[in-house]
Amino acid sequence: xxxSVTALLDSYAxxxxxxxxxxxxxxxxxLLAFPVPSTWSIQQIVLHLVDSDLILADRxxxxxxxxxxxxxxxxxxxxxxxLHYDAQDAVIAADIFAKNRRLMSxxxxxLPESDFQRTGIHNERGKLTLTDLVKNAADHLLHHLKFIHxxxxxxxxxx
Numbered sequence: 684x685x686x687s688v689t690a691l692l693d694s695y696a697x698x699x700x701x702x703x704x705x706x707x708x709x710x711x712x713x714l715l716a717f718p719v720p721s722t723w724s725i726q727q728i729v730l731h732l733v734d735s736d737l738i739l740a741d742r743x744x745x746x747x748x749x750x751x752x753x754x755x756x757x758x759x760x761x762x763x764x765x766l767h768y769d770a771q772d773a774v775i776a777a778d779i780f781a782k783n784r785r786l787m788s789x790x791x792x793x794l795p796e797s798d799f800q801r802t803g804i805h806n807e808r809g810k811l812t813l814t815d816l817v818k819n820a821a822d823h824l825l826h827h828l829k830f831i832h833x834x835x836x837x838x839x840x841x842x
Contacts, residue, residue, distance in 0.1 A: 684796045688814065695821045696788035702732055702824065703777040705831045709840060714773050718837035723763065725834050728827050730768040731759055733776045733783075739820040740787050746803040746813045747794065754805040791817065 706714065706729060714726040723731065738757060745752040762768075799814045811819075835841050 688796060688799050691814065691817055691821060692788065692791055695791070695817050696784065698821070698824055699781040699784035699788070701828060702729060702780045703774070705828055705835075705842065706773055706777060707842075709835070709838075713835075713838055713840060715769060716834075716838060718834045722830070724769075725831050726771075726773050727763050727768045728831055728834075729773045729776050729780075730766070730771055731763060732824060732827055733780045734762055734766070735759070735823055736780055736783055736820060739816055739823075740783055742803060742811075743787065743791070743813060743816050743820075746801050746811075746816065747790075747798055749803075752803045754803040754811060756805065756807045 706725060709725065714729070715724050717724055734757075742754045745754065794813075799812065799817075801813050802810050803816075805811050832842060
């Protein structure tokens, strides 16, 4: 397999536990706090990452299994507002994130390299390859982990 695809899969898979690690030792009050006003709490970020990763996994499966399937966008702000993020268990959510990453990683490593060029059509972004979707998932986690780490620092609980 191409080294860039292998490196991408390694990045995607190796970070399965990073979300759980990022919230280790935080109390419920810490998770629900807003150390940076007018932004999401750590809890909201965790639930957003889980929802996003599950949606990206579904998109990846559609691209693998179907020919040019439609890929529908979602409103992260509506999800956060309507799906009771504050009432959910962040530890369970982070565990689901890790297990989903492991399961998807197992699937992705069994695919031939040519499958990574398969495409789906996103209703907002247009044509996306399987490679694009895996990269999006890998980058999305890293993007939000920075915010969690900064919020922990502001709460006086750095990693």
